[in-house]
Amino acid sequence: MRPLTMRRVVWTCTLLAGVLFAVSVMALKLGAVPISVSDLVVSLGRLAIGRTDQLPLDYRLIVFDLRLPRIVLGALVGAALSVAGAGFQALLRNPLADPYVLGVSSGSALGAVLALQFLPQIALATPLGAFVGAILTITGVYFLGRREGHLDSTTLLLAGIISASFLSAIIMFLMTTLTSRDVRGMAFWLMGDLSTPLVPSLRWFFLVALLVGIGAIYTTSPDLNLLVTGEREAMHLGVDVTRVKLVVYVAASGLTALAVSASGAIGYVGLLVPHAMRFLFGSDYRLLIPASALGGAIAVVLADTLARTIIAPTELPVGAMTAIAGAPLFIFLLRRSMR
Amino acid sequence: MSTLGASATESREVRARSEETARLAVEQASYAYSPTRRQIPTFTLSATSFQARQREVVAILGPNASGKSTLLQLIAGSLAPLSGRVLLDGIEIGSLDARTRAQRIAVVQQHAPLVFPARAGEFVLQGRHPYGRALHLPNEEDVALAQNALAQVGAEHLADRRMDQLSGGEKQRIILARALAQQPLLLLLDEPTLHLDIGAQVELLERLRRLAEENRYTVIVVTHELALAAEFADQVVLLHRGKCLRVGTPAAVYQRELLEQVFEAPLDVEAGPAGRPRVSLRPRLADAARPDGAGRTRG
Numbered sequence: 268m269r270p271l272t273m274r275r276v277v278w279t280c281t282l283l284a285g286v287l288f289a290v291s292v293m294a295l296k297l298g299a300v301p302i303s304v305s306d307l308v309v310s311l312g313r314l315a316i317g318r319t320d321q322l323p324l325d326y327r328l329i330v331f332d333l334r335l336p337r338i339v340l341g342a343l344v345g346a347a348l349s350v351a352g353a354g355f356q357a358l359l360r361n362p363l364a365d366p367y368v369l370g371v372s373s374g375s376a377l378g379a380v381l382a383l384q385f386l387p388q389i390a391l392a393t394p395l396g397a398f399v400g401a402i403l404t405i406t407g408v409y410f411l412g413r414r415e416g417h418l419d420s421t422t423l424l425l426a427g428i429i430s431a432s433f434l435s436a437i438i439m440f441l442m443t444t445l446t447s448r449d450v451r452g453m454a455f456w457l458m459g460d461l462s463t464p465l466v467p468s469l470r471w472f473f474l475v476a477l478l479v480g481i482g483a484i485y486t487t488s489p490d491l492n493l494l495v496t497g498e499r500e501a502m503h504l505g506v507d508v509t510r511v512k513l514v515v516y517v518a519a520s521g522l523t524a525l526a527v528s529a530s531g532a533i534g535y536v537g538l539l540v541p542h543a544m545r546f547l548f549g550s551d552y553r554l555l556i557p558a559s560a561l562g563g564a565i566a567v568v569l570a571d572t573l574a575r576t577i578i579a580p581t582e583l584p585v586g587a588m589t590a591i592a593g594a595p596l597f598i599f600l601l602r603r604s605m606r
Numbered sequence: 607m608s609t610l611g612a613s614a615t616e617s618r619e620v621r622a623r624s625e626e627t628a629r630l631a632v633e634q635a636s637y638a639y640s641p642t643r644r645q646i647p648t649f650t651l652s653a654t655s656f657q658a659r660q661r662e663v664v665a666i667l668g669p670n671a672s673g674k675s676t677l678l679q680l681i682a683g684s685l686a687p688l689s690g691r692v693l694l695d696g697i698e699i700g701s702l703d704a705r706t707r708a709q710r711i712a713v714v715q716q717h718a719p720l721v722f723p724a725r726a727g728e729f730v731l732q733g734r735h736p737y738g739r740a741l742h743l744p745n746e747e748d749v750a751l752a753q754n755a756l757a758q759v760g761a762e763h764l765a766d767r768r769m770d771q772l773s774g775g776e777k778q779r780i781i782l783a784r785a786l787a788q789q790p791l792l793l794l795l796d797e798p799t800l801h802l803d804i805g806a807q808v809e810l811l812e813r814l815r816r817l818a819e820e821n822r823y824t825v826i827v828v829t830h831e832l833a834l835a836a837e838f839a840d841q842v843v844l845l846h847r848g849k850c851l852r853v854g855t856p857a858a859v860y861q862r863e864l865l866e867q868v869f870e871a872p873l874d875v876e877a878g879p880a881g882r883p884r885v886s887l888r889p890r891l892a893d894a895a896r897p898d899g900a901g902r903t904r905g
Contacts, residue, residue: 268727268753268765270744360721489742493732495721502684503715504788505708505736550722553741 271551279548283561287342290565294338294572298579300329336464341571341585342564344461344530345540347477347522349563352537353544353555354484354519357491358512359420365538366523369412369427372532373434374404375524376457379531380441383449391466393456394528401524404430409516418512420498459533459586461571476525481560483518487511488552495550533567533586535593539600540566546600628657629824630792634690635680651676653690654850656843660791661818663825665835667859668845669869674828675796677845681826682713682794694792708736712785714795717777720769726780727765730755733787748787755786759813775806782810786817793823799831807831811838832869832885836860836878844868857881 295311296302310326351366359368366372378400379393386392408430412423442450455462465473490511493501502508526533544558567585574588634655638647651673658664666674679685680692683699692699694710702710712733733755734748744752756762759779764772772780778798785793795814799807811827815838818825829835835842835856842859844852846868852859860883862875871887878884 268731268749269725270728270731270749270752273741273743356721362721489735489738493735496724496729496732497715497718499684499715500713502704503682503708503711503713504732505705507704545722549728550724551728553743 271549271553276554276557279554280557280561283558283565287561287565287568290568290572291338291342294568295330295334297572297576298329298334300325302326302330337461337571338568340465340529341461341567343474343477344526344533345536345563345565345567346481346560347526347563348533348537349540349544349559349566350481350484350556351519351522351526353541353552353559354491354515354522355537356541357495357552358418358515358519359424360495360497361420361424362542363538364424365535366519366526367431367532367534367537369408369423369520370404370431370434371401371520371523372527373431373438374407375401375527376532377434377438377441378403379456380438380445380453383453384441384445387449394466394469398524398528401520401527404434405517405520405524417509418516423516455584456531457586458584459531459589460584461530461567462582463530465529473525473529477522480518480522480525481556483514484522485556487514488556491515491552495552531584531586533589535589535597536563536566536570539589539593539597542597542600546603627659628693629660629695630658630681630826631693631696632656632677632681632690633693635677635687635692636689637676637680637685638688639676649673649676649848651680651845651848652850654843654845655690656841656850656853658824658826658841660822660824662840663815663818663827663838664841664843665839666826666828666843666845667830667832667835667839669830671847672845672868673848674830674845676848677843678713678794678796678826678828681792682711683707705736708788710790711792711794712788712790714781714785714793714798716797716800717781723768723770725765726761726767726769726772727752727756729769729780730765730783730787733784736788751789752783752787755783756780758786758817759783774801775803775809778802778806778810782813786821791824793817793825795825795827797828797830799829799834807834814838832860832865832873836883836885855881856883860885 292307296304296307306326307330310330314331348366352364355364355366355368356362358364375397378396378398381400382392382396408423408427409418411426411430412418414422442453445453490501490506493504493506494508494511498508523537540563541555541559544555544562548554548558566589570588570592571585574583574585577583632655634653636651636653638650640647649671654677656664666677668674676685680687681699683692683702686700699707699711730752731744731748734744734751735742737748753762753765756765759782761776761779761783764776764780769777769780798810802810811834814825814827817823827835827839839856842852842854842856843850844859844864851864851868857877860875862873865875865885866873874886874888876884
């Protein structure tokens, strides 16, 4: 018997954090303007001691104003989506669940489209519209997904899927009324795109809300191990099933809403990363949640670097990259795990 | 010295008393299922009463839709009785919080396939969940108890195997081990023999008898297996269409007319060894084939 120990959790997370660091350095280096590793080390060192004023201006612009915020945003969005995906998979007891299965992405897309159509001159309107759309969808699906006062996994899943397809239909209808320039922007947004940086005034809110969401799901991780074996079993083992399901629903939906408002609906990460982490480190949620957070960050930073460089100077939306790489990887994992 | 002696005598008395008195008392407990709160109930379990002591094996017996599982859920505390009470060591089960309840009552259910594969050892360790703090990471005691639970069901060698690769009987033993790791007072089993072959059924029930004796559990088994209940239960609670018809020893409950009426099948009941009744199906088809009735071996 090899029970999970704190040591194993810490070691795994350290390893993944190391990989994330390496991937981030690579992402800083690569791009339309290549930067040598030695220059990068020098500039990172100067950043560490707070003397960025000594750096050449174009470096500062490319590395710290363009690439670094994008990498940080990608890492945070990846972490949020993966943890939300792992949470939804336990909540719905369904390995096919991902952060968008309950319609959060469609709701926020509708919010974004409406903002784009009616308030095109305000920059903040799109992310805020997306966030409001997501929150309204989460609330609506919550009330549709209840049965006798409790969240019921099957009812919730059906309510979510129906809401998602209904909202998508409205989006399609509205898209036909947009101008062609807006349609291209919208298409990028629907695919998931990290090229628009987060508004500086919202950065701290975003970071704190994200950490609270991930932390909330992590506190339920021992209960989620039991919830995946069945609700009644979990109840008989002392789990407050109603409370755990509510916490996971609110936190996972909230994380998804934040991620989608910042970067659009990046696909596959929330489905694939939790499965990849299960495959690598086992299905214990006490390890799976932090591993998914770090794994999701790695996946999105890596995918975005590829999206920026593969046909540089033209950029692909990162969501196209995750989908292209994600689908074959998912099939590979599926075949391996069936053996 | 004298006070010490007195308290020792006292505790012996307390223990003796708790051995005598009921651990579980179901007092006039009833329940009704309704599709919604305003509609007429679609199924009712009428007032049921029985008591069980420690080391006792009780079979809740009845055909399909007789209310067996409802009664089990009332005892498990996952349903609250509409009227009456269910007491564990004198405390109403519904008044216990989920965690305390899980430290005292373990439930073995019909196993649903796992969504994500887990190893048998990890699965058994889940039984320690009601005792955990914060992240519930297992300590040495938890691991030792889980290993002991695996040993008690003879499944130490399965600890590192994946649950989805185990046979039905092996899986059943692992699920039982998880319940043992909970260190309960009351062990509840819902149709535990359902997917087992006859050999595994007998093995499981012998194991339950032994566990009840060694660990002082009170074991409640829901079953529709007449023959097995007669063989292993100290007490039988016979249910039919939501009504409790009889409570007593198998010999007292197993009467041919009664069982035939409840199970809607032609049955033979004989007195077996040690006063335990033996039930068998009377071969009706053979009777029909021989109009003279020569096929009947018993009158």
